[in-house]
Amino acid sequence: MSDDELLTHQTWADALRDGELLGQRCPECGHETAAPKAACGRCGSRALETVALPTAGTVYTETTMSVVPRGFEGPYQVGVVDLGEARVLARLEGEVAIGDRVELEGALEVDGEVAPLFS
Numbered sequence: 001m002s003d004d005e006l007l008t009h010q011t012w013a014d015a016l017r018d019g020e021l022l023g024q025r026c027p028e029c030g031h032e033t034a035a036p037k038a039a040c041g042r043c044g045s046r047a048l049e050t051v052a053l054p055t056a057g058t059v060y061t062e063t064t065m066s067v068v069p070r071g072f073e074g075p076y077q078v079g080v081v082d083l084g085e086a087r088v089l090a091r092l093e094g095e096v097a098i099g100d101r102v103e104l105e106g107a108l109e110v111d112g113e114v115a116p117l118f119s
């Protein structure tokens with residue numbers, strides 16, 4: 001992987017399917033994100049580096065989706081997992097609560113979109 005190439009959604013999704021969570025680190029201000037962005041959300045720098053994020057973290061927020069979009073099976077749990085510097089929006093499995101330690105289980109594919117699955 002080359003650090004001077006901006007992380008694309010495709011690269012991010014392919015890595016996730018292989019069980020690796022990629023993110024970006026801003027060399028200007030140190031801000032990290034867990035999904036591909038064109039520029040730093042904090043300072044706007046475009047010199048973002050691709051980094052491998054931890055695959056274990058702590059549930060920061062969670063919510064149960066009882067009313068789900070057509071084509072989805074519910075209810076299911078989604079939440080934000082705190083990975084240290086970065087936070088990732090993920091599908092949660094196994095009745096987790098805020099503060100629980102969770103690990104990346106893999107990728108969940110719905111209609112061609114891929115999302116990290118933690119449990």
Ligand SMILES: [Zn+2]
Pocket residue numbers: 026027028029030031040041042043044045
């Ligand atoms: Zn920045």
